[in-house]
Amino acid sequence: MDATVVSAALRLSPIFAVPLGEARLVPCERLNRELEALFLARETDEHRNPMPSHIPQEEVFESRFNLFRWPEPCVQELRKFMLDTVAETVLQASTVSAQDFTRLKFHNHTWFHVTRHAGSFVSHNHPMASWSAVYCVRVGERPSDAPDSGLLRLFDPRPGANAYLDPANAQLHASFRMRPLEIRLEEGQVIVFPSYVFHEVTPFYGRDTRITVATNCWFA
Numbered sequence: 001m002d003a004t005v006v007s008a009a010l011r012l013s014p015i016f017a018v019p020l021g022e023a024r025l026v027p028c029e030r031l032n033r034e035l036e037a038l039f040l041a042r043e044t045d046e047h048r049n050p051m052p053s054h055i056p057q058e059e060v061f062e063s064r065f066n067l068f069r070w071p072e073p074c075v076q077e078l079r080k081f082m083l084d085t086v087a088e089t090v091l092q093a094s095t096v097s098a099q100d101f102t103r104l105k106f107h108n109h110t111w112f113h114v115t116r117h118a119g120s121f122v123s124h125n126h127p128m129a130s131w132s133a134v135y136c137v138r139v140g141e142r143p144s145d146a147p148d149s150g151l152l153r154l155f156d157p158r159p160g161a162n163a164y165l166d167p168a169n170a171q172l173h174a175s176f177r178m179r180p181l182e183i184r185l186e187e188g189q190v191i192v193f194p195s196y197v198f199h200e201v202t203p204f205y206g207r208d209t210r211i212t213v214a215t216n217c218w219f220a
Contacts, residue, residue, distance in 0.1 A: 113210075
């Protein structure tokens with residue numbers, strides 16, 4: 001069909017959209033300093049996840065999943081910010097009313113990662129949760145010769161959507177694109193996404209540390 005005869009009345013809509021929430025804690029410097037000091041001090045076997053779902057890397061420390069039960073004020077401050085952001089994402093993305101939402105019991109598993117040079121995290125999702133979130137405590141060094149260092153990469157959940165690409169579907173608008181979403185986290189930034197979305201962290205090539213907090217949430 002000649003593109004010039006397409007009706008101007010055409011209505012185009014996204015039909016398989018994935019909700020993505022994003023918020024920033026401003027200011028975040030004091031809180032992040034306190035969190036970093038606490039996490040590095042507890043980067044020990046006592047606080048290490050005893051049952052990792054993956055083969056642990058020496059370059060990545062993963063804590064137990066009880067972080068938000070810690071009583072330290074900096075942890076509780078982060079807990080409020082992250083869970084409030086998850087709640088707001090749910091309210092904006094769903095038809096659940098604020099009144100009904102307050103009746104739900106909010107569950108979470110939360111942990112921190114300390115990543116050193118060459119550390120990464122393989123593609124995975126969280127099938128026993130509904131919403132996941134990642135908060136950045138420290139971005140770490142960003143080497144100029146490794147622009148893909150330490151990216152959070154979210155994969156398109158539509159299998160085979162990009163199996164055939166040609167000039168008519170290879171440059172779609174952002175809401176229709178068929179490629180991974182790569183996020184270069186900033187300190188104080190939190191990203192919220194559905195737990196079914198597969199995601200990974202690319203190898204971190206800084207000479208220092210990259211520190212993040214992750215949470216999986218579900219409701220009853």
